[in-house]
Amino acid sequence: MSKIPxxxxxxxxxxxxxxxxxxxxxxxxxxxxxxxxxxxxxxAFLDLLVHQQNDMGKFSHWRLAYLKRCAKKGVPPPL
Structure with a gap:
């Protein structure tokens, strides 16, 4: 199993x-x-982080950037 970025x-x-x-x-x-x-x-940490981002607002850019990061590393996105 690949390491989660x-x-x-x-x-x-x-x-x-x-x-x-x-x-x-x-x-x-x-x-x-x-x-x-x-x-x-x-x-579990990523789930916590997504909830934190939703609560704080203004982090809609993060998901796309993280998906690109996962693709670059050749890892299926854990989201």
């Missing part, structure tokens, strides 16, 4: 109360995702 889409500008304007993760969340080894934990 990080939800980071390489924008990395932390505004909006410490959340990245590209993916909505905080710096702590970014480091947390890197520590997750099991695919089930990574998928």
């Amino acid at each position: 990080s939800p980071c889409i390489d924008v990395c500008k932390f505004r909006r109360e410490g959340h990245c304007i590209g993916c909505s993760m905080t710096k702590d969340q970014k480091s947390m995702f890197k520590k997750l080894k099991k695919e089930t934990h990574q998928r």
